[in-house]
Amino acid sequence: MALFDKSDSAQLVVLSLLAEGASYGYQLTKDAAARSSGALRLTPGVLYPMLKSLEAQGLISSSWEEIKAEGSADDESGRRRKWYRISPKGRKRLEQRIVAHRAYTALIDTFLGGSPQGERS
Numbered sequence: 001m002a003l004f005d006k007s008d009s010a011q012l013v014v015l016s017l018l019a020e021g022a023s024y025g026y027q028l029t030k031d032a033a034a035r036s037s038g039a040l041r042l043t044p045g046v047l048y049p050m051l052k053s054l055e056a057q058g059l060i061s062s063s064w065e066e067i068k069a070e071g072s073a074d075d076e077s078g079r080r081r082k083w084y085r086i087s088p089k090g091r092k093r094l095e096q097r098i099v100a101h102r103a104y105t106a107l108i109d110t111f112l113g114g115s116p117q118g119e120r121s
Contacts, residue, residue, distance in 0.1 A: 008097070010046060010047075010050060012097045012101060013032055013040065013042070014028060014047070014054070015054070015059065015086060015090055015093065016094065017031050017032065018060060018084055018085060019086050019091060019094055022084065023084060024084065025044070025051065025082065025084075028047065028084075029041070029042045029044075029047060051084060054090070055084075058087060058090075059089055059093050060084050060085060060087055062082050062083060062084050063083050063085075065080070065082075066078045066079070066081075067080070067081050
């Protein structure tokens with residue numbers, strides 16, 4: 001059984017968020033931070049290369065959308081936002097990662113037990 005590293009955990013978080021619905025990079029960072037009470041921060045230097053890798057693996061897909069500011073003229077161009085969506089392959093990988101994560105957590109819990117450190121029954 002392979003141990004999880006930070007990138008495995010970050011991918012698990014991103015795939016989980018995308019399983020709830022399409023999102024864009026900045027929103028993913030805000031959602032991860034909000035759900036973890038600020039404990040998990042997906043920085044741009046981690047998030048965007050990961051999204052590119054997930055897309056290259058076929059786990060997510062993306063599309064561009066033009067966002068116009070309120071009150072802007074019809075002929076004015078807006079800024080572009082890249083939306084990400086989980087693919088069927090990504091959903092399958094997410095399910096596999098969840099099972100592996102739970103198994104790993106259960107394994108570590110067997111060593112932690114319920115008694116304070118240093119006490120043995």
